[in-house]
Amino acid sequence: MIIRDRIKEFRRVKAGQLRPHPNNWRTHPQAQRDALRGVLAEIGYAGALLARELPDGSLELIDGHLRAETTPEADVPVLVLDLNEREAKKLLAVLDPLAGMAGANDEALADLLAHVETESDAVQAMLDGMLDHHDAPADETEKDRDIDVPEAFQVVVECRDESQQRAVFERLTGEGYTCRLLTL
Numbered sequence: 001m002i003i004r005d006r007i008k009e010f011r012r013v014k015a016g017q018l019r020p021h022p023n024n025w026r027t028h029p030q031a032q033r034d035a036l037r038g039v040l041a042e043i044g045y046a047g048a049l050l051a052r053e054l055p056d057g058s059l060e061l062i063d064g065h066l067r068a069e070t071t072p073e074a075d076v077p078v079l080v081l082d083l084n085e086r087e088a089k090k091l092l093a094v095l096d097p098l099a100g101m102a103g104a105n106d107e108a109l110a111d112l113l114a115h116v117e118t119e120s121d122a123v124q125a126m127l128d129g130m131l132d133h134h135d136a137p138a139d140e141t142e143k144d145r146d147i148d149v150p151e152a153f154q155v156v157v158e159c160r161d162e163s164q165q166r167a168v169f170e171r172l173t174g175e176g177y178t179c180r181l182l183t184l
Contacts, residue, residue, distance in 0.1 A: 006083060007082075008080045011077075012076065013076060015069075019054070019061065020060075021060055026096060032066070034122030035120070035126040036070055038119075038123035039123060040071065045076060050095075051080055064078075110131065165181060165183075
């Protein structure tokens, strides 16, 4: 397998000048925003944002939207990638889910967290949540856990086209049924 190095250059750029990607799908709850502020205050920038250069010379973010939004006046580290629009969208779609696929060694995590101190309540809450999330017994796997799924009775109606789907939906909702439109 040939693996290409797509990093074109490293720059320090005022965060407010970076253009958010129009297809950024991540949202950032307040707890995450607060934890990021805490980490930036205690550690600072320790990783680069990812961006691609557009034809007009501006930089479009692929990763690091919240960091850029949090510190718009700061000069931030940016890796400028040699990606076209299609590749940038693919990286935007897969970067966070790929990292989320990693497992956790609960003992190593507990040992690490025992040595981490923070002055930020938001960072401490995040760290506590990490322990809570990984406190399941070691022999308990995802499929072994009991999941309480409420009983529901549903009917799926296959329609020939969108107009028939709309007609069936309107008829059933008119009769008082709770319905959702679904296209597969």
